[in-house]
Amino acid sequence: METTQPVIEQAPAFDAVVEPAALVSKVLVIETDADALARIRAFCDANGLQGHKVHPLNVPAVLRSRIDLGAVFVGAELKGAVTDGLALARDIAWLRPELPLFLRTDGMPEDQAQAAAMALQREPSVVRYTLDDIEALKAEVDRKIFDRVYPTSLVRTLGEMTQSALASQFKGMQVRLDPPYVVRDRLIHGELFTLIPMETPWCRGFMTLQTDVGSLRRVVAAGRTAFSAQESEDFRNLNAILGELTNLIWGSFRNRFGTEGAGGSFGVQVPIIVNHLHRYISFGTESPQLCFKCQVWAPEDPEATAITVYQRFAFSLSWAPELYRESEALLSGFVESGELEMF
Secondary structure, rough: OOOOOOEEOOOOOOOOOOOOOHHEEEEEEEEOOHHHHHHHHHHHHHEEEEEEEHHHHHHHHHHOOOOOOOOOEEEEOOOOOOOOOHHHHHHHHHHOOOOOEEOOOOOEEEEEEOHHHHHHHOOOOOEEEOOOHHHHHHHHHHHOOOOOOHHHHHHHHHHHHHHHHHHHOOOOOOEEEOOOOOEEEOOOOOOOOEEEEEEOEEEEEEEEEEEEEHHHHHHHHOOOOOOOHOOOHHHHHHHHHHHHHHHHHHHHHHHOOOOOOOOOOOOOOOEEEOOOOOOOOOOOOOOEEEEEEEEEEEOHHHOOOOOOOOEEEEEEEEEEEEHHHHHHHHHHHHHHHHOOOOO
């Protein structure tokens, strides 16, 4: 079976001392036309999208692989493919209705193209386009994928907190954070999952850490944690490691931003829905989530110790980046005046 190939180059990873690049989002591109691929590639390059091309026949396998996505681009008419593009789009809209679907309708009569888009209407709605008006998609990308502002300094600080916590818990291992990105899907990665509220005067929501049990067990067996190698078979120890990581990041967040003026336990709440069968979680909002993919490994034994931790921030209850900027400006003023000292 053919594996997915990126349409554009992947952005480099960043570490905690380097300013992170602008947020990106991964999109699935299902096309068989070379000209269409070239035009979509250029559009992705210009608009913060990491495109991943997939053969039409491999789409079900890719979706089952639980890849993080922000949207899907699909051609209504796939030249030379045994799979009909519209039928494929209907399957995607049914399987992943949370993902924006950009439907290319070049060559189709207007009434047929409109009917095809209407037949696919779910939440979020399908957006149809042609190659001649592909630049008009930028407004839709901003509205459906990048519709929430995450200040660069906040993204940088969250990355630093996460990297510091990971480095403190895994002995002699290197930590790398891939470029931060946003997703619209609601997937769960691995079997081990933590969830903790994150609350300040400018945000209310949740942070999650997710990883697979097998990788974490191998790291414990290799003697890279506070537990002995013999304790790797006890799942409670694995729970404790991820729980401690969660507490460390939460503690850094609280110490850095405080909770004064936050809504508290009597603020507005929404149900969190978890469906383990489909590895799905919903925080009650359609807004994109801020994500970090964290890679940890021991240089002398990378295969046995490699572990991936997925971190997501879902500020689903309240989000006011303008108040965050005001708090950051106030803090900078105190430091510059000498009332606060950095150490």
